[in-house]
Amino acid sequence: MGHNTISITDNRTGAQYEVPITDGTIRATDLKQIKTSPDDFGLMTYDPAFLNTASCRSSITYIDGDKGILRYRGYPIDQLAENCSFLEVCYLILNGELPNQSQLEEWIRLVKRRTMLHETSKKFLEGFRYDAHPMTMLISCVAALSSVYPEARHVHDAANRKKQITRLIAKMPTITAYCYRHHFGLPYIYPDNDLSFTENFMNMMWKMLEPKYVANPILARALDVLFILHADHEQNCSTNTMRAVGSSQADPYVSVAAAAAALSGPLHGGANEEVLHMLSEIGSKDNIPAYIKSVKDGHGKLMGFGHRVYKNYDPRARIIKQTADEVFSVTGLNPKLEIAKELERIALEDEYFVKRKLYPNVDFYSGIIYEAMGFRPSLFTVLFAIPRVVGWLAQWQEMITDPEQKIARPRQIYTGSDERNFVPMTQRA
Numbered sequence: 281m282g283h284n285t286i287s288i289t290d291n292r293t294g295a296q297y298e299v300p301i302t303d304g305t306i307r308a309t310d311l312k313q314i315k316t317s318p319d320d321f322g323l324m325t326y327d328p329a330f331l332n333t334a335s336c337r338s339s340i341t342y343i344d345g346d347k348g349i350l351r352y353r354g355y356p357i358d359q360l361a362e363n364c365s366f367l368e369v370c371y372l373i374l375n376g377e378l379p380n381q382s383q384l385e386e387w388i389r390l391v392k393r394r395t396m397l398h399e400t401s402k403k404f405l406e407g408f409r410y411d412a413h414p415m416t417m418l419i420s421c422v423a424a425l426s427s428v429y430p431e432a433r434h435v436h437d438a439a440n441r442k443k444q445i446t447r448l449i450a451k452m453p454t455i456t457a458y459c460y461r462h463h464f465g466l467p468y469i470y471p472d473n474d475l476s477f478t479e480n481f482m483n484m485m486w487k488m489l490e491p492k493y494v495a496n497p498i499l500a501r502a503l504d505v506l507f508i509l510h511a512d513h514e515q516n517c518s519t520n521t522m523r524a525v526g527s528s529q530a531d532p533y534v535s536v537a538a539a540a541a542a543l544s545g546p547l548h549g550g551a552n553e554e555v556l557h558m559l560s561e562i563g564s565k566d567n568i569p570a571y572i573k574s575v576k577d578g579h580g581k582l583m584g585f586g587h588r589v590y591k592n593y594d595p596r597a598r599i600i601k602q603t604a605d606e607v608f609s610v611t612g613l614n615p616k617l618e619i620a621k622e623l624e625r626i627a628l629e630d631e632y633f634v635k636r637k638l639y640p641n642v643d644f645y646s647g648i649i650y651e652a653m654g655f656r657p658s659l660f661t662v663l664f665a666i667p668r669v670v671g672w673l674a675q676w677q678e679m680i681t682d683p684e685q686k687i688a689r690p691r692q693i694y695t696g697s698d699e700r701n702f703v704p705m706t707q708r709a
C-alpha cells in the first residue's frame with residue numbers, strides 16, 4: 281500500500297495491520313480484522329456522542345469550527361444572507377446549485393401551491409389544550425401528515441420525494457401560525473399567495489380585520505435572513521435523528537417529526553427559548569457578574585453559549601447581531617439586548633469561557649429579535665424548525681440516494697450481567 285495508510289500493531293498479539301486512510305478517515309469496519317482469537321468479534325471504536333466519527337459523506341454544508349466558517353453548497357453564509365431569499369437558498373440546498381430566474385419562479389409556484397393544510401389537520405390541532413407548547417403541536421401535526429399523504433412512504437420514488445419535500449417546506453409556516461392562533465382562540469388565516477414566503481407567514485400569524493395584510497418589509501427581510509441562517513448545519517443532533525429514522529425507510533413526515541423532537545431539547549434548538557428565560561431571570565446588567573459566577577460554580581449553563589463544532593464566534597451569531605439593528609430600527613430596542621451584549625462582553629473576557637472556547641451561538645441573539653418582532657418565546661424553537669426542515673430533507677434525500685448507507689444501527693459495549701438462571705418470585709431478595 282502507499283503512504284495513505286496507517287500501520288497498527290496490536291500489542292495483545294503482536295500482529296500488524298495496515299489500514300487505508302481516505303479523506304482523513306479510516307473505516308471503522310477495517311478494524312474488525314484486529315482480533316485476539318478467531319472467535320473474537322474484532323476491534324470496535326467507542327464514541328458515545330459522535331465526538332470523532334463521520335457518519336456519512338455529504339456535499340450540502342461545510343463548517344470549519346475553528347475558523348468560524350459556514351457554507352451551503354460552497355457559498356459563504358454571509359453572501360447568501362445578504363443576497364438571497366429564503367426559498368432561493370432552499371432550492372440551492374436541495375438541488376446543489378442556485379436557481380436561474382425561471383427555476384426560481386417555478387420553485388416558488390410549487391411551494392405556494394402547497395401551503396394550505398388539510399382541514400382535518402386543522403381539526404387535529406384544535407384538539408390540543410390552548411396552552412399546549414407549540415413545539416409539541418408542531419411535532420404531532422407533522423407526524424399526523426403522514427396519514428394525510430400515505431404515498432409518502434414510497435421513499436425511493438424521486439418524484440414522490442420531491443412532492444413531499446415541497447409540501448413539508450410549504451406547510452411548516454401554516455402549522456406554526458395555526459398553533460399560535462389556537463392559543464389565543466383567533467380565527468385561522470388561510471395562506472395568501474400574493475405574498476412572499478415570510479410575508480405570508482406574518483400574514484397567517486398576525487392578520488386581524490384588515491382586508492389585506494401588509495408586512496413591514498424590513499421585518500419580512502429580517503425573517504428571511506434568520507431563516508437562511510437556520511436552514512442547515514450539517515450533522516447536528518436533529519439532522520442525525522432525521523438520517524437515523526429515515527434510514528429505516530420511514531416516511532419523511534414521521535422522520536421530520538422525530539428530527540423536530542430532537543431539536544426541541546434545550547441543548548439544541550430549545551436553547552433560543554431558554555436564552556430569553558435566562559435574560560429575564562438576570563433582569564438587569566448589575567446581576568450579570570453574580571449570574572456568571574453561578575454558572576462557573578456549576579449551576580446550569582450560559583444558554584446560547586458554546587457549540588460542539590464552533591470553537592470560534594458562530595458566523596450566524598455575527599450576522600444576527602447586524603439583523604438585530606435593522607429590526608430594532610422598526611420595533612424599538614428590546615431592553616434584553618443591553619443585558620445580552622453586556623453578558624457577552626463579560627463572558628468573552630472571563631478565563632472560564634476563554635479557556636473552553638465558548639462563544640455566543642446562533643441562539644444567543646435570535647430570541648431577542650423574535651421577541652421584538654412579536655413572537656412569544658414558546659414559538660422560538662418552532663421558528664428554528666420552519667427553515668431547518670429544508671436541511672433535514674436535503675440530508676434525508678442524500679442519505680436515501682447514497683448506496684453506502686444502510687439502516688443506522690450502532691454497536692454497544694455490553695456492561696450487564698453474564699448469563700444467570702431465572703429466580704422464582706418466592707426466592708428473590
Ligand code: CMC
Binds near residue numbers: 549
Ligand atoms: N455554559 C457554561 N459552560 C459551558 C457551556 C455553557 N453554555 N457550554 C459548554 N460549557 C463547558 C462544559 O461544562 C465543559 O466544561 P468542563 O470541560 O469543565 O467539563 C466544556 O465547556 C465543554 O463543554 P461540552 O459540554 O463538553 O461541550 P459539548 O460539545 O458536548 O456541548 C453544547 C455543546 C452546545 C451542548 C453546550 O455548549 C451547551 O450546552 N450550550 C448551552 C446550550 C446551547 O446554547 N445550545 C445551542 C447550541 S447552537 C444551536 C444548535 O445548533 O442547536
